[in-house]
Amino acid sequence: MKKVSILVPAYNEAAYIVQTLQAIRRHVPCQELIVIDDGSSDQTSELAGGWADQVIRLPVNRGKGAALKTGWREARGDVLLFLDSDLRESAMHANHLLHPVKAGWCDMAIAKLPSPKRRAGFGVAKAVARHGIRYLTGFDPTAPLSGQRAVRREVLESLGRLDDGFGIEVAMTIDALRAGYRLLEVPVHFCHRESGNNLAGFLHRGRELIAISRSLGVKWREGR
Structure with missing residues (x-):
């Protein structure tokens, strides 16, 4: 039987972390549940x-990618499940994401979330990620940033070189496809905090776009 390690990166998520972890504990069987606190205050x-x-506490905020890489080096599972810390009760649906990998249908399962209740931003980051992955691999994802x-x-x-920030998913997808692994996008009814159309939301999406563009540049140079 494949052992499962669940990794939850978190940064200043005191408002949501308990609900998320409770849902995981109650509904998602695993051998270990690891939280990586990315320098929270x-x-x-x-x-x-x-x-x-296990809670791994990083002394300073290093970015989502760095937190995940730190966590999976400590994990012992045959299958690793990455879940955001703000999923709250919807984390209970994670078995839908685990099953295809445990059953051998794919090597990486990526969750396709329901459409957001409100539109935030202009979808630039997602579009750049989607077109970049398609250009570099031929695979056209619908959830490139999940x-x-x-x-x-x-x-x-x-995997090769991965971004320490929000570009980690894009780089992970490209490296896995280039290595010949099977990817499957799976509809899962996860929901998380949505960024708003305010200054904080636009700054977040701007940082995300920079990280995605950086990752695509690195993978383009590696593939030349």
Whole structure:
């Protein structure tokens, strides 16, 4: 039987982390649940400690990619499941993402989330990621930025250089496809906090776009 490690990167998620971890504990069987606190200044680590098997606390905020890489180096599972910390009760649906990998149908399963209740931004980051992946691999993803993924350890061990920030999913997708692994996008009824059409939301999406563009540039140079 394949062992499952669940990795939850978190940054200042005290408002949501307990609900997310409770849902995982109640509904998603796993051998270990690891939270990677990416330099939070709130009580994320303390709250997570009551539910996670291990809390890795980074001294400073290094970015989502760095947090995930730190976590999977510590994980012992044959299958690793990445879940965002703000999924709250919807994290209970993670078995739908795990099953295709555990059953051998694919090497990496990527969650396709329902359409957001409100439109935020102009979809530039997603469009850049989608077209970049298609140009570099021929694969046309519908969820190029989804951070909810189940993946076999072997895939992770084969990956090249990955972005420390929000570009990690794009780079992971490209590397896995180039190595010949099978990817499957799976509809899962996850929901998470949506960024708004305010200054904070636009700044977040701007940082995301920069990281995605950086990752695409790196993978383009590697593939030349």
